[in-house]
Amino acid sequence: MKMETTARSLASALHIAKGVVHRRNSIPVLSAVKLSDGRLSAMGGVDMRVEVALPTVGKSRGSAAIDCHSLAGLLAHIPGNEAIEITDDHSLATIKFNGSEYQLPSYAASDFPSNLLEKNEGHRTALDNVGFIAAIKRVMFAASTDEFRYYLNGVATVYLNGEPVVVATDGRRMAWMPIPFIPVGAEGAILPSEAVAFLVKRKLEPKAAVFSTDSLSARFEYDGLVFTTKCIDGTYPDIARALPEPPAPYAHLDRREAVAVLLRLSSLDALGNDCAVILTGADGRVSITRDGGAYSGRETLSCKTFDTGGFKVGFNGRYLLDVLSALSGDGVTLSAEAGGIGSSPSIFTSDDDPLRTVLMPMRI
Amino acid sequence: MKMETTARSLASALHIAKGVVHRRNSIPVLSAVKLSDGRLSAMGGVDMRVEVALPTVGKSRGSAAIDCHSLAGLLAHIPGNEAIEITDDHSLATIKFNGSEYQLPSYAASDFPSNLLEKNEGHRTALDNVGFIAAIKRVMFAASTDEFRYYLNGVATVYLNGEPVVVATDGRRMAWMPIPFIPVGAEGAILPSEAVAFLVKRKLEPKAAVFSTDSLSARFEYDGLVFTTKCIDGTYPDIARALPEPPAPYAHLDRREAVAVLLRLSSLDALGNDCAVILTGADGRVSITRDGGAYSGRETLSCKTFDTGGFKVGFNGRYLLDVLSALSGDGVTLSAEAGGIGSSPSIFTSDDDPLRTVLMPMRI
16 A cells, blocks of 8 residues: 655544544454545444545555554644655555654554445435534533433434424433424434534534435535444434423523523532522512522522412523523523423523523422 | 622632642641631641732621632632622521622631641742742653652752752653742752642742741742742752763754654654653764554654764653753753763753753663
8 A cells, every 4th residue: 555645634634533533442443544545534433434535646556544543643743744655564554754754553454344334325415504513513412421311312303393303302401403404314313422523523514414214324425524423223202292281481581690690509519419409480580599508509580470470490500501501592481381380391492592492390 | 707808809819729729628627718807818738828818898807717619619600890798607608799698618717727837937038030930830840740759749949069940850850940049948948749830820920938947838928929838848869969970962953843753753652651762863863763563653853963973862752852842942952971871861951041951861
């Protein structure tokens, strides 16, 4: 194998590959990037693959699989305009530039899992500027990290009351964003959190996506970059069932004021997560308290209270801060099942913000 | 106890206190800051104390000791111009501002160790603008973290061949900086690394210092801040004995080029720390290599070689990178005992930089 490229091209391709390649792999070749004519490929475990265009100089021949993180570490310190020559011989890759020579372990390129995820076939949906990934970025905070509820460890694309949305939940909080349409084959597809993290790190939206229901995988196409991931093999819960019906507004608050209060109450971290933040509203005021013996806090905010009269509801303080911070408007409205505010999930909506967030109350 | 101040004053005093107060203490009161008329005091274990001026509003009476990190966490989120009222009653402190009320654990102010470090008496040496702490900042990287060589866990003030210097070493590398004079009582004093970290974090040099040889402590006075620390109870090794005598220059390199090479060679971190960087110099060139089977690197730099002829010497790559990065000039000169370059410590000096660094070679 022999190829020539510039340090800048190789470093930027490796920077992307580093974002998927796991540092430890039970299958050694998965730690490598495969370099072949004009392309760098990398695997994230056996479930994700990224392929980046790699401009080469002159003729290149053959392919090689070289340890990703070592090569990326080296390239991070080579000036961008240096010409890089890579050759590969008997499981040893040689990198030459400007009279310097490095050797790194390499693997047989034929061992690199090329046919994995290869069966991604389906309708190609153009995604330019529809904001699919931007919508995913806003809801991903609510995804679960509990490996026993693996089907919640990601972001799903579903219809909610007929409206196409992306949604994430961990069973205690939920966030969804409307999207213009669901890509062909994507209904019910759950993108794993690791793939979501890779997608939201890109600065641009993908040009197109292919969701293959046969192979349960999704492919996202960018200029010079193709990212393929397995979707989670599971059924996303019916989120409409978790929502209060019909939701009635019970409080309207200044969002930034409420965030400031919650930051202060959250500073009482000695109280732990089980100590709820309690909202008690009446007569145009809400008192927000957290109380646990030696540590406690009590604040009051002005708050529009609705026909429901007074209310009392407790939330996990960290989660409440998360949903209020995720919204973007000036005011936030809390809605719940009329007559059951303390036991029904509350919906948080903000003026002029399509994001919807839901929080289960805590027993108080 | 009762006092009033502004959130800004209290937050900035707590920000300083946080830098010394340990998060976990076997003696609970050491987790607290003591607030008394116009002053906030905090202990770092039993060996360090900081006292910060705290402007109060109106009359204040009594004193209280309140949990430092909880109070600092709360104050971090209160707008600076809010008026803060603190009262204390039966091991519970109440913090009020703008209609809000928080309670935090407090301790009897009388339990706060007030007489510890109190015996710091000695001659007060003015330090304005002599750059004492700036000098310490440049050598501290070389200090040991090995608790069995506790007397090396800091920066010492000593005479080296009659010249006053601050010095740090871990036995394998050493750095020293000349200072204009040694403060009265400071000869042989070893400031512990934790105290050094606190001092270098301040933006200004202290106005004055008091080194007490009786109580083996040092006090540094700033505007509105007094910092007192125990010195390490030990004898600093005679550093002059570790130096080659007389040192003869054997190589002169471009410092930035050498740093770039070492960054690349250090990226081969799979080789571990035991794999030396080897410098082989002859005829105006030095080859710099690191070699360990599957991972290896070889680079060449132009290098002035001296009358000593060729040389071959190995160093720990991380340490070599540290000493070259610590220096500031364009060129760096390596000197060692004539005829014993591979076994004598090497002195690294840089044009126009008073910092001196020394590195023990590795066996190659």
